[in-house]
Amino acid sequence: MKRTLSRLGLVLAAGAVSALVSVSPAAAANQTACGDRTDLVKVWYNGSQTACFANAGVMAPGLPNVSRVTSGNNNIEILLGDHVRVMPKWSAIRDVEGLNATLHILQIR
Numbered sequence: 001m002k003r004t005l006s007r008l009g010l011v012l013a014a015g016a017v018s019a020l021v022s023v024s025p026a027a028a029a030n031q032t033a034c035g036d037r038t039d040l041v042k043v044w045y046n047g048s049q050t051a052c053f054a055n056a057g058v059m060a061p062g063l064p065n066v067s068r069v070t071s072g073n074n075n076i077e078i079l080l081g082d083h084v085r086v087m088p089k090w091s092a093i094r095d096v097e098g099l100n101a102t103l104h105i106l107q108i109r
Contacts, residue, residue: 029057
C-alpha cells in the first residue's frame with residue numbers, strides 16, 4: 001500500500017511538471033552571477049554553493065542537496081525533490097528537515 005501511494009505521488013509530481021513545461025513560453029531562463037543582487041532567483045545547494053537565475057522560462061538545473069531557495073522579484077514554480085512548490089515574489093523556503101532534495105525543474109514567470 002505504501003509503495004503504491006509513493007508511486008502515485010511520483011506520477012502526480014511528474015504530471016505537474018509536464019503541465020508546467022507544456023504551458024510555458026520558450027525557455028529563456030538562464031543562470032547568472034549572483035553578486036549582491038536580491039532580485040534574482042537564488043538557490044543554496046550542496047553545502048555552501050549558490051546559483052542564481054534570471055529571465056522568464058523553464059530550465060532543469062539538477063542542483064543536489066538544496067538547503068534554501070529565494071524567489072527574488074519573480075513568481076516561480078519548482079520541482080524540488082518530488083514536491084512542486086509555487087513561490088510568489090520575495091519569498092523563501094528553507095530545508096529545516098535536512099531532506100537534501102534535488103532541484104529538478106525551475107520555472108520563472
